[in-house]
Amino acid sequence: MEAHDDQSPAVCRECGALGVGAGACPACGSERRAGHAELLDLSIAHIDCDAFYASVEKRDNPALADKPVIIGHAGGRGVVTTACYVARRFGPRSAMPMFKALELCPSAVVIPPDMAKYKQVSADIRALFDKASPLVEPLSLDEAYLDLSPGVRRVERPAAVLLARLARAIRREVGITVSVGLSYNKFLAKMASDLDKPDGFSVIGRREAARFLAPRPVTALFGIGQATAARMAAQGITTIAQLQSLPEAEFVARWGRFGRRLAGMVHGIDLRPVNPDRPAKSVSTETTFARDIRDGKALAEALAPLAEGVARRLDRARLAGRTVVLKLKTADFRVITRHHRLTDPTGRAETILRAGRALLGRQADGRAFRLLGIGVADLCPAEEADPPDLFGRNHNL
Amino acid sequence: MKLTIERAALLKSLAHVQSVVERRTTIPILSNVKLEGRSGQLSLNATDMDLDIIEAVPADVVRPGATTAPAHTFYEIVRKLPDGSQVEIEHDAESGQLTLRSGRSKFSLACLPVEDFPVLSGGDLPFSFALSAAELKTLIDRTRFAISTEETRYYLNGIYLHAAASDGVDVLRAVATDGHRLARVEITLPDGAAGMPGIIVPRKTVAEIRKLIDETDGEITVSLSETKLKFAFGDAVLTSKLIDGTFPDYERVIPADNDKVLVVDCKSFAQAVDRVSAISTEKSRAIKLALEKGTATLSASSAENGSAVEEIEADYASTPLEIGFNSRYLMDILAQVEGESARFAMADAASPTVVREVTDGGAIYVLMPMRV
Numbered sequence: 001m002e003a004h005d006d007q008s009p010a011v012c013r014e015c016g017a018l019g020v021g022a023g024a025c026p027a028c029g030s031e032r033r034a035g036h037a038e039l040l041d042l043s044i045a046h047i048d049c050d051a052f053y054a055s056v057e058k059r060d061n062p063a064l065a066d067k068p069v070i071i072g073h074a075g076g077r078g079v080v081t082t083a084c085y086v087a088r089r090f091g092p093r094s095a096m097p098m099f100k101a102l103e104l105c106p107s108a109v110v111i112p113p114d115m116a117k118y119k120q121v122s123a124d125i126r127a128l129f130d131k132a133s134p135l136v137e138p139l140s141l142d143e144a145y146l147d148l149s150p151g152v153r154r155v156e157r158p159a160a161v162l163l164a165r166l167a168r169a170i171r172r173e174v175g176i177t178v179s180v181g182l183s184y185n186k187f188l189a190k191m192a193s194d195l196d197k198p199d200g201f202s203v204i205g206r207r208e209a210a211r212f213l214a215p216r217p218v219t220a221l222f223g224i225g226q227a228t229a230a231r232m233a234a235q236g237i238t239t240i241a242q243l244q245s246l247p248e249a250e251f252v253a254r255w256g257r258f259g260r261r262l263a264g265m266v267h268g269i270d271l272r273p274v275n276p277d278r279p280a281k282s283v284s285t286e287t288t289f290a291r292d293i294r295d296g297k298a299l300a301e302a303l304a305p306l307a308e309g310v311a312r313r314l315d316r317a318r319l320a321g322r323t324v325v326l327k328l329k330t331a332d333f334r335v336i337t338r339h340h341r342l343t344d345p346t347g348r349a350e351t352i353l354r355a356g357r358a359l360l361g362r363q364a365d366g367r368a369f370r371l372l373g374i375g376v377a378d379l380c381p382a383e384e385a386d387p388p389d390l391f392g393r394n395h396n397l
Numbered sequence: 398m399k400l401t402i403e404r405a406a407l408l409k410s411l412a413h414v415q416s417v418v419e420r421r422t423t424i425p426i427l428s429n430v431k432l433e434g435r436s437g438q439l440s441l442n443a444t445d446m447d448l449d450i451i452e453a454v455p456a457d458v459v460r461p462g463a464t465t466a467p468a469h470t471f472y473e474i475v476r477k478l479p480d481g482s483q484v485e486i487e488h489d490a491e492s493g494q495l496t497l498r499s500g501r502s503k504f505s506l507a508c509l510p511v512e513d514f515p516v517l518s519g520g521d522l523p524f525s526f527a528l529s530a531a532e533l534k535t536l537i538d539r540t541r542f543a544i545s546t547e548e549t550r551y552y553l554n555g556i557y558l559h560a561a562a563s564d565g566v567d568v569l570r571a572v573a574t575d576g577h578r579l580a581r582v583e584i585t586l587p588d589g590a591a592g593m594p595g596i597i598v599p600r601k602t603v604a605e606i607r608k609l610i611d612e613t614d615g616e617i618t619v620s621l622s623e624t625k626l627k628f629a630f631g632d633a634v635l636t637s638k639l640i641d642g643t644f645p646d647y648e649r650v651i652p653a654d655n656d657k658v659l660v661v662d663c664k665s666f667a668q669a670v671d672r673v674s675a676i677s678t679e680k681s682r683a684i685k686l687a688l689e690k691g692t693a694t695l696s697a698s699s700a701e702n703g704s705a706v707e708e709i710e711a712d713y714a715s716t717p718l719e720i721g722f723n724s725r726y727l728m729d730i731l732a733q734v735e736g737e738s739a740r741f742a743m744a745d746a747a748s749p750t751v752v753r754e755v756t757d758g759g760a761i762y763v764l765m766p767m768r769v
Contacts (some may be wrong), residue, residue, distance in 0.1 A: 343547045343575070354549045384680065387723075388765045389576040390650040390749060 010035030011160040013201055014168065018161060034160070038205030039182075043149040043159040044274065046181040046189035047166070049125070050198030052142035054084035056121050057111050059175040067109050072098050074110040077290050077370065081113050085198055118142075124174050132162050135274045137186075143193075145186050147274035160203075167201065183209075187222050187270035209268025214241040221265050223258060240266050283317070284325060284375020285309040292331045296364035299372060300357050304349075306374045307356055311349035314376065320347035320385030321376025324355035328363055329371035336363060345378070345385040352376060398462025398488040400434040402454060404499065407439070407484055408475050410452040413609060413633060414443040417450050418468040429465035430472075431514045432486070432495075434458040439486070442514070443468055448602050449517035452633040463511040464488040466495045474504050517636055522620035522627055526589035530613050536571040537607050539582040539760055542729045544600050545575035552642030556603055559595030560586055567591065572647050578726045579647060579763040580733070594623045597640035602626070609633055651763050652749055655742035657715040659688060660755060663739045667731040669709050673697045674724035676705040684724040685769045689717045697724070720746045721769030730762045 010019050010033045017027035018040075024031050036042075049055065053071040058064045068087035072080045078098040083105075090105035102108060122141040129136045132154060135147035148159035155162060163180050170178050179200035181193025188204045191212075195202040204212055213220070218240060219229045235254075237243060243251075243266040251259035264270065285306050293299055314320055322345040328336045338359040346352060356374045414430055422428055422445070431442040439456040442449065478484065478499045485498040488508065497504040528536075537556065545553035557572040567586035572579065598606075609630050610617070618629040621639075628635045674684050677697040687694040693711035698704035720743060731739060736756040743750045752762040 340549070342549075343545070351549075358549045383768075387577060387767060388747065390574060390579060390763065390765050391576055391645050 008035045008037045009039045009160075011039065011158075011164050013164045016161050016164045016168070018158070034164070034201040034203060036203035036205055038207065039160050039203060040158045042182050042184050042203060042205065043147065043153075044183055044185055044189045045146045045148055045159060045163055046183075046186065046193040047129070047144055047146065047163075048179050048181070048190075048193045048197070049142035049170075050177045050179055051082050051084045051088075052121075052176070053082040053113055053118055054087075054111075055176040056118055057114075058084065060117075064109060068092075068105050068107060070098070070101055070105070070108045070110050071113050072101075072110060073112055074098060077288055079288060083108075121174060121176070125170055125178075128166060128169050128173065132166050135276050137274045137276055145189065145274045164201070167199075185268075185270035186272055186274065187265060188212075188268060190222070191220065206268070210244060210266075213266060213268060214239070214244060216240050218243065221262065222270075223261070223265075228255075282325065282375050282377035282379065283310055283313050283319065283321065284327070284373055285313070286327055286371055286373025288329075288371045289369070292368035292370050293372075294364075294366055294368045296361065299360055299364050299369065302372055303356050303360060303374060304353055306372065307353035308349040310352055310375055311347060314347040314382070318382045319379050320345040320382045322346075322378035322380065323376060324352055324359070325375045325377055326356050326359040326363070327371070327373035327375070328360075328369050331368040331370055333370075338363065339377075341378075344387055345380050346376070347382050347385045351386070398432070398434045398458075398464060398486070399460040400439055400456045400458040400487075401483055401485050402439055402456040404475060404478050404482045404484050405480070406454045409612075410441050410454045410633070411472050411475055413605075414441045414450050414452055415468040415472040416608070417443045417445055417448050417605060419445050420469070426465065426509050426513045426515070428467055428469070429509055429514070430468040431463065431465045431511060432488075433463035433511075434486070435461045435463075444515060444517050445601075446515060446517065447599065447638045448605060449636045450605065450633060451636075454632070462488055462490070464490075464495060464508045465511055465514050466506045466508050470506060471497075478502065517638075520622065520625055522622050522625060524590065524593040524622070525618065525620040526587040526593075527616045527618050528584075528587060529616055530610050532584050532587075533606070533617055534610050535584065536569070536582055537603055537610075539733045540571045540573040540580040541600075541603055541607070542733070543573040543575055543578050543580040543762075544603070545573075546600075547575065550576070552597060552640060552644055555597040555599045555640045557595060557597050557644040557647070560590055560593050572644070574645075574647060574763075577723065577765050578730065579650065580730070581647070581651070581761045581763075583759055593621060595644060596621060596623070596626060597642060597644055598626060599637065599640050602635070602637040605635060609635065650749060651761060652742070652744060652751055655744045655748070655751055657688070657718055657743040658713070659693065659741040659743070660712040660738050661693070661741070662710065663731050663734050663737060666709060666711075666739070667728055669695055669707050670724050670727050670731070673705045673707050674728075676702045677724060678702070681767070682724045683721050683767050683769050684727065685719060685721050687717075687719045688713045688715070690714060718743060718746065719769075720750070721767040722750075722764060723767055726764055730764060733760070733762070735760075 012025035012030055013032040014030035015028040017025055019026050025033055054069045057069055069084040070080055070087050070092055071082040072078045080092055080094055080096045080101045083092040087105050087108050092101035092105050118141055133146050133148050133152055135152055137145040148162050167178050167180055177199040179193045179197045181189040181202055183189040183192050183204040184206055192202040192204045218224050218232050248263045251263035255262055322342050324340045326338045340355040340359055433440045438453045440453045442451040482499045487496045493508050495506040495508050540556050559570055561568055561570045563583055568583035569586050569590055570583040572581045606628055613630045620627040624639055626637050626639055673695045674697055677683050678699045684697045693709050693713055696706045730752050734754050736754040738755040739752055740755050741750055741752050746766055750764045
């Protein structure tokens with residue numbers, strides 16, 4: 001981020017008033033201000049709720065406010081879904097096995113997730129987003145991109161002002177805090193929102209983007225996971241600066257189609273629009289076992305309720321899928337996914353289950369699995385699925 | 398082993414045998430063809446562990462012996478040798494190399510020990526009967542299009558062959574279905590087939606048998622047990638495992654009382670379906686058939702392409718009916734009807750339709766309508 005100098009415009013995060021330079025807000029006197037040379041020229045935002053599930057629980061039980069709170073299933077094999085900021089000081093993080101989190105933070109209050117409640121809170125926040133812009137792209141229950149460009153935003157005020165008001169509205173009306181990232185594209189907006197959590201407001205401008213990215217590890221880039229990072233490391237590339245020095249042709253040669261996008265990204269270019277109707281690409285569900293399961297029959301049985309869950313969600317969304325995807329995680333955390341393409345799309349639990357079990361049969365060889373999941377991809381409208389069958393619904397004769 | 402063989406004869410047999418070999422296999426020996434030179438012939442053998450073809454070709458054997466060589470490479474080489482050439486094949490047990498000489502070309506291929514080559518043939522095959530090439534062709538051609546490709550319904554991934562009684566006559570019946578359409582064809586039960594178990598012949602086996610039929614004019618001897626099947630065609634013998642599953646009770650999905658009867662000229666109807674279906678989407682291939690006393694109309698529409706309507710000449714005397722079909726399935730069936738006209742017997746837009754030839758009752762096709 002650019003230094004907040006005396007000539008830069010700044011927005012008051014309390015009252016939304018615009019001003020110039022550092023210091024207290026001339027309108028309300030608050031010290032909570034965000035300034036940046038390009039503040040008034042940036043319109044793409046990423047808003048991320050801070051420790052969302054934990055924040056909701058704290059909101060509903062003020063006695064927890066200063067206590068370390070961990071959302072997740074206690075005991076056995078549960079993992080941390082969310083750790084509040086108090087708990088994070090001791091080390092617990094999302095996706096950490098619960099027993100480990102509790103070793104680090106024995107005093108933590110563990111609360112099982114209440115998804116129905118979080119969905120409701122998410123919908124309340126979404127309603128506030130919708131008042132700011134018609135172009136809202138939710139990424140999950142607790143984060144979304146907003147396009148607040150002139151002509152798009154519902155109120156003709158700079159995006160920074162709308163965002164300050166929005167964060168305040170969420171704090172006051174919903175009762176949780178969010179971190180705001182403001183930039184000129186989605187990728188940098190998302191990076192910005194992560195810079196100053198919790199309750200943050202960060203800005204990344206065009207002029208500083210390349211410089212901002214340079215020292216960061218390649219994994220900071222969207223689309224670079226462990227595997228790609230390892231391959232890059234093998235080629236001696238660990239920082240974005242190293243990527244910035246490569247000619248564009250080299251990106252395509254080394255990383256194919258993804259390389260083309262990557263070439264732009266390292267220089268702060270991301271042309272993806274904020275897409276409000278990004279359709280679901282797959283519908284899936286998974287479960288982590290209380291104890292590792294080796295037995296093929298037990299795994300096959302555990303698959304049934306999951307397949308039913310997928311079918312229920314497909315039904316609700318009036319969707320069906322043609323490719324059944326099975327997911328397994330071994331005891332040593334290796335993830336295995338296997339696909340089966342059906343001759344016709346399906347929305348039925350029994351068809352999903354049958355394909356899933358066939359895939360499972362080839363994997364269940366006595367290895368211990370800690371997680372089992374199933375889903376469908378290649379989605380299509382439900383009307384195109386499950387053509388009438390001579391042998392009826394239960395043709396598994 | 399050392400022998401000389403005519404390229405044309407070798408190529409023909411090799412073509413049959415190598416097509417059994419899977420392109421991707423994790424067991425190296427399964428990529429190889431077994432070659433055995435003995436008493437005036439070269440026998441070629443390939444297997445994928447489920448299906449095994451062995452074929453003998455006359456050869457001038459100088460030194461008997463056996464080995465295995467990479468099937469696809471061997472085939473490619475023989476295929477590219479000039480027409481009319483002679484091929485000398487020599488295997489040196491010491492170097493483990495197979496040498497192919499023809500004209501000015503010489504190839505050396507790495508071999509794997511013949512002892513490691515799996516043997517599928519064998520086992521007791523208690524039922525045995527003979528079929529003419531024409532009969533076997535009928536049973537296969539008129540049913541195989543309906544074989545399911547859905548691997549999870551593995552018991553539908555083949556042709557169900559069994560003995561049955563049709564109007565008091567003993568018949569050998571072939572049935573295939575993918576749940577959307579069903580084909581049932583029968584011939585008089587051959588001697589020796591009475592009491593045979595119902596067997597499901599895998600799709601790949603069906604395809605290989607079909608290739609061999611075209612080059613046979615004589616009788617084919619079929620031997621089988623509950624788990625294996627053997628076809629002996631003159632010089633070639635194909636042995637296959639059977640699908641271990643239960644074929645569904647197909648009889649109960651063939652409606653007997655469908656009373657709305659449509660008779661069409663097969664060829665012109667198929668052409669009309671083909672034309673109208675040009676408009677239906679690649680995905681659904683849906684086509685609508687609207688029937689009223691004396692008239693029949695085919696139509697299709699799609700949001701992307703537009704619409705098509707064609708009136709067809711048809712004989713229909715029942716109450717009006719609108720019914721949808723998958724046009725490709727319809728054409729598959731019409732292509733198999735041998736007579737000039739086909740008879741469609743329908744009940745309603747949601748129940749299976751029965752299609753048969755007007756002149757011959759031997760073949761029955763069942764087609765599940767589509768929602769249109």
